Amino acid sequence: xxxxxxxxxxxxxxxxxxxxxxxxxxxxxxxxxxxxxxxxxxxxxxxxxxxxxxxxxxxxxxxxxxxxxxxxxxxxxxxxxxxxxxxxxxxxxxxxxxxxxxxxxxxxxxxxxxxxxxxxxxxxxxxxxxxxxxxxxxxxxxxxxxxxxxxxxxxxxxxxxxxxxxxxxxxxxxxxxxxxxxxxxxxxxxxxxxxxxxxxxxxxxxxxxxxxxxxxxxxxxxxxxxxxxxxxxxxxxxxxxxxxxxxxxxxxxxxxxxxxxxxxxxxxxxxxxxxxxxxxxxxxxxxxxxxxxxxxxxxxxxxxxxxxxxxxxxxxxxxxxxxxxxxxxxxxxxxxxxxxx
Amino acid sequence: xxxxxxxxxxxxxxxxxxxxxxxxxxxxxxxxxxxxxxxxxxxxxxxxxxxxxxxxxxxxxxxxxxxxxxxxxxxxxxxxxxxxxxxxxxxxxxxxxxxxxxxxxxxxxxxxxxxxxxxxxxxxxxxxxxxxxxxxxxxxxxxxxxxxxxxxxxxxxxxxxxxxxxxxxxxxxxxxxxxxxxxxxxxxxxxxxxxxxxxxxxxxxxxxxxxxxxxxxxxxxxxxxxxxxxxxxxxxxxxxxxxxxxxxxxxxxxxxxxxxxxxxxxxxxxxxxxxxxxxxxxxxxxxxxxxxxxxxxxxxxxxxxxxxxxxxxxxxxxxxxxxxxxxxxxxxxxxxxxxxxxxxxxxxxxxxxx
Numbered sequence: 001x002x003x004x005x006x007x008x009x010x011x012x013x014x015x016x017x018x019x020x021x022x023x024x025x026x027x028x029x030x031x032x033x034x035x036x037x038x039x040x041x042x043x044x045x046x047x048x049x050x051x052x053x054x055x056x057x058x059x060x061x062x063x064x065x066x067x068x069x070x071x072x073x074x075x076x077x078x079x080x081x082x083x084x085x086x087x088x089x090x091x092x093x094x095x096x097x098x099x100x101x102x103x104x105x106x107x108x109x110x111x112x113x114x115x116x117x118x119x120x121x122x123x124x125x126x127x128x129x130x131x132x133x134x135x136x137x138x139x140x141x142x143x144x145x146x147x148x149x150x151x152x153x154x155x156x157x158x159x160x161x162x163x164x165x166x167x168x169x170x171x172x173x174x175x176x177x178x179x180x181x182x183x184x185x186x187x188x189x190x191x192x193x194x195x196x197x198x199x200x201x202x203x204x205x206x207x208x209x210x211x212x213x214x215x216x217x218x219x220x221x222x223x224x225x226x227x228x229x230x231x232x233x234x235x236x237x238x239x240x241x242x243x244x245x246x247x248x249x250x251x252x253x254x255x256x257x258x259x260x261x262x263x264x265x266x267x268x269x270x271x272x273x274x275x276x277x278x279x280x281x282x283x284x285x286x287x288x289x290x291x292x293x294x295x296x297x298x299x300x301x302x303x304x305x306x307x308x309x310x311x312x313x314x315x316x317x318x319x320x321x322x323x324x325x326x327x328x329x330x331x332x333x334x335x336x337x338x339x340x341x
Numbered sequence: 342x343x344x345x346x347x348x349x350x351x352x353x354x355x356x357x358x359x360x361x362x363x364x365x366x367x368x369x370x371x372x373x374x375x376x377x378x379x380x381x382x383x384x385x386x387x388x389x390x391x392x393x394x395x396x397x398x399x400x401x402x403x404x405x406x407x408x409x410x411x412x413x414x415x416x417x418x419x420x421x422x423x424x425x426x427x428x429x430x431x432x433x434x435x436x437x438x439x440x441x442x443x444x445x446x447x448x449x450x451x452x453x454x455x456x457x458x459x460x461x462x463x464x465x466x467x468x469x470x471x472x473x474x475x476x477x478x479x480x481x482x483x484x485x486x487x488x489x490x491x492x493x494x495x496x497x498x499x500x501x502x503x504x505x506x507x508x509x510x511x512x513x514x515x516x517x518x519x520x521x522x523x524x525x526x527x528x529x530x531x532x533x534x535x536x537x538x539x540x541x542x543x544x545x546x547x548x549x550x551x552x553x554x555x556x557x558x559x560x561x562x563x564x565x566x567x568x569x570x571x572x573x574x575x576x577x578x579x580x581x582x583x584x585x586x587x588x589x590x591x592x593x594x595x596x597x598x599x600x601x602x603x604x605x606x607x608x609x610x611x612x613x614x615x616x617x618x619x620x621x622x623x624x625x626x627x628x629x630x631x632x633x634x635x636x637x638x639x640x641x642x643x644x645x646x647x648x649x650x651x652x653x654x655x656x657x658x659x660x661x662x663x664x665x666x667x668x669x670x671x672x673x674x675x676x677x678x679x680x681x682x683x684x685x686x687x688x689x690x691x692x693x694x695x
Contacts, residue, residue: 039436048436052429148524151450151474158476161454174438179462253424255451260424300426304433307416311426 012332013283016276019328020291023321027298035305042171043181049297054186055080055249056267060275060289061197062241063268068201068214069234070281071120071127076242077264078138079112081256083246085142088150088256091157098156105247106240112138113239114232121231135265142258149257152250160185161251186248193241197286210234214281270318271296274325278333295321381414382644385434386443389470390422394614398695399445399470399634406637424448428455435462441644442466444481449474456480467643469636472526478655482647485639488658489527492630493534495663495680496609498673499628500577501542503602506669513544514576517567519553519560519589521581527632528552531581531611548575553585560588568596577607583617583629586610590625600625602667613664615695621685624666629685633659634695664689 032041039045050057059076066073086108087101112134119130152158163185170180201207209230212220221227249261273279274295275288299321300314384407388400400417407413416434420426424447434442435458442464446452452473457480459466465482472484504510518535521528532550539547548571553560560580567575578593580586586608590600598605601624610617613631621629639659646653663673668684683689 039438042436045433045436048429048432052425052432149448149450153476158453162457173462175463177463249425252428252454253451254453255424255448257448257450259422262423297429300429301433304416304418304430305437307414307418311419311421 017285017288020275020288024291024295031298031302038305040305043169044171047181047183049294050187051184053293053297054190055245055252057190057290057293058193058241058245058248060268060271060293061193061286062238064272064277064284064286064289065234066238067272067277068210068281068284069231070214073131073238074265075112075131075134075138076268077261078135079109079242080246080249080261080264081142082138083108083243084250084260085145085256087247087250088152089145091152091154092150098154102247106243109239109243109246110236113236117232117235120235121228147258149255152254161254186251189248194286194290206233211282267296270322274321278329381412383414383439384441384443385416385439387418387420387427387430388445389447390419394695395634399636402635402637406641420447422447424451431455431459435459435464439464443469443640445469446471446473465647467640469640483643483653483655483657485636485657485659487632487661489530490534491675492611492661493531494537494675495673496628496630497535497538498675499663499670499682502670502673511544515546515548515574516577516579517548517575518550519563519580519585520550521555523552528581535579555582555584557584557588560585561592564589564592568592573605575606577609580608580610583610583612583614586626602627618664618685618690621664621666627666629664631661633661
């Protein structure tokens, strides 16, 4: 009996992940078949998903961590804007070099993580409220630094942003010119973070503590886990990831301005949910989140390729998917309860 | 048992998504067929969004120009005011092997990387409306948009001609400038046009320049405080868009003054939206200088030039009209070129596309 329950527990989390992965491949392969004339079958089309969403992947990973503890962070969009603006400001107006900008980005994210983590873990304030305040603060500070759009013209920065890494395959375009597929360094960083985190979640004490706290805080407490410390660590790590993700986002957009990355927190949350992370905590993987981001990218890619549909359909399809996954989650968790009785 | 239920739910959902995809493919079969049969020129257009009437008219103009009857296949993408969406859309256009990319940028900054990708793929990029601020001008082929400074100069030239025609050419004239959002290219150009006019006339005085942020509420607020400060000393109110003019007119009328050519204050405005021209017809706005959103034909001209293998002009301005309440000034001259001034009638308003 015990054995069976254990199996079941593993199943519900891998089951959600499986659905996400299957869904992604179904959608993408369907797109390749339908729009093969429109370049959907090209490898570069897939790589573009990673290139355009590198920042979101990293931010979504951070979001997954805090969601596993049962929390949430809605400040990430504003922090991204603040990171981009600060990086652009110090490079363009203060003449600092790119390394200073990177350091500032990561430190900024870390500071947000520490302050929010402390308020949430040690003062027991609702994560939603704390990060809501963080969201307003971040956006406000961005405007305080500058209300202008700052274009980054730093040579080394542009070199990083435009540094194509060519892959040993490619495709032929309509004019018959062979074009080699490429990625940017941002993709490698994002994927490396996903891999490191997924190992960390699975095989380190920290990872196991996260799942334990999110699954059942009471029993985790009784097991002698330091809940406050673990939560704090999760938010700090999330903060650093947001800082890194923000900088990757900046490498993609090459600019800093107030309106940047608006609503990105919602993209991150929806990617995590589609990727199989439970809003109630305890279940979730960063690999799932990666696929969540890819699914979102694929939907908008399909709709852009289609060419005549309004791009607002992306939101509609996403909302339908979210509904589907939330219903699935609640069915799974209610069955889990019944089983454990 | 439970597991079997989940499994069946999952299968049903997957089938549903699959059929949804299938349904989508059916609806696109029509375009696919025409695509392969004719030699359509493929144009990808990334639009900012649909935030104003002006923007909607701009999108409609593009859709109308790049229709299949005219030999084009337009891929239209609405970026919902997000730069990252536009960047992703341009990457998508590149992979779709479009012949031309048309971009109405949401911001002036941050286009270096993606425009470089387009250049590497050999796809010409035409920028419309706002300018892009890139390190290398060679990253885009051409730009189409409004000449905001010329708009301002036209308005100033009309004021000069009108005052002379009315026999007030030597009177001292006090002007207030309700500016647009500071830093917007429309604000910079229109203010510069007015300032050039003021510098040419020793009897014109620019009392104050202050921003109305292109909105009706702010325009009204600013005008109220200006009226308190200067009262009937003000002869001309120069509003940098229609919305500000609506607010200013409300404030002036609330203070008991009459707007119009035969009233206490002349209100001048820009954009020539439908509502703006309606106020011009009733005489509340004396002069309305157009800001033309119909960029489609100009972009098509550029594409045709490129198709012939020629190099188009790097910057191309759209033609913009001038609308006035009365017909005392038939035309104005700016920098040696004559521009016709159209008297607004209901027919003129009805015949316009936006």
